[in-house]
Amino acid sequence: MEEITSVQNNKIKQMNKLKKKKERVKQGQFLIEGFHLVEEAYNSKLKIVSLLAVDYSRVDDQIVQYADESYVINFKVAESLSDTTTPQGIFAVVELPTYEISNFKQVLVLDRVQDPGNMGALIRNADAAGMDAVVYSKGSADPYQDKVLRASQGSVFHLPVVEEDIYEFIEKFEGNTYGTSLNHAVHYKEIESQENFALIMGNEGAGVEEELLNQTTENLNIPLYGKAESLNVAVSCGILLYHLKG
Template sequence: MKHIESVNNPKVKQWRKLLTKKERDKTESFIIEGFHLVEEALKQGEQLLEIIVSDQVGLPPRWDVSSTPVTLVTEEISKLLTETEAPQGIYAICRVPSKMGEALAQEGKTFLLIDAVQDPGNLGTMIRTADAAGIDAVIVGHGSVDIYNSKVLRSAQGSHFHLPIIRGDLHEWIERLQGKNIPVYGTALEGASEYTDISSGESFALIVGNEGNGVAKDLLSSTNSNLYIPIYGKSESLNVAVATGILLYFLKK
């Protein structure tokens, strides 16, 4: 086990850079924080590159880290790696999945497509919900927050290690899915059917969109059908992550 004590150590500087999207894209790697996320990465195994732990924190004895490099750091260094107010003192460096993830996604039958969702808490919750609902893959389109943003990772609670999450062109994916006879449903307030009017099958794709503007009109014009959730109270709309959960579970039933 290595032990780093200097905040000026090159490895520390490199880890800190992973808090930026630019560095994550450049190195095709990302940093996660907290016991739960690190344990999920350890279970998945293939993406985990290194565990970093504060010398004030111990590794759980149930963890098998025999094949994983572990670096011990000072509490001062640990605090440089966090973006939370109450850090747990444990981190991991993970690699972005290879193109194999996209190949696995193309074999799926159920999909969540996300258009320009910018709130990291919403995106992470939607990924976690798709995982819970047994969706085969999540496709995140242009204009959305980075899928490896630290708040997205925390909100998703480890679901990044459970199913393919792919950054892609939604127009291309709609065409690809419809070419496989998978119906694509958009979400809209106008010109749409109430979601309970749809008879879902084994295969489907659902598109949800930006918090303020919804799904882009050019995407809605390409769907098989567009759906809405009725509002019975005085609220103007539902939170996009909540709406996603309602629709995914209905379509999946």
């Protein structure tokens, strides 16, 4: 197994470029860090192009055999690749998955959700609720950036997460569509659970685009009983998804 000890190594430089969305799209690959995410990528049968670890005695042999290539790295190289303060010492370069957008019956739609922590939590919600897919708009956080991957706890690998023109998607979607709004909306409990629906969650500050709210079947509201001005978008999403799923 080849050893990489220099942060100036061309492979390491190339991997560090994957921290930018433009480069991820160009190379068709993304970088993951940590034992849990590497295991989730392996269990989800994503193509692992390169595996890098400081200590292979802690890595499952099946994952090592599954990867196209494996490298031993030192802690200095691990620190250069890591976005965390205490690197776990394991990384993988994974091929970006591609998905067909068809026959989705239950979809979470994200309108310009910009916070990576929220993006990851929303994808995790969709995964936990057994949704068919997550569709997100341009202007949302990239699901394959490090903070989103960590916040999703690997849920990004469990279901299609795709960038689309959400106006077109809602227009073509064969089912009820629900926006979320503080104004001109019905109490979410007035809506019954159903087999076929799309739920739209909006930008943390601005909410769902007004034009999009005009396209929906109905817009939903979660009442606030205390003094808080609003609920976190991921918390709201969890409440609504589980209600609509019944």
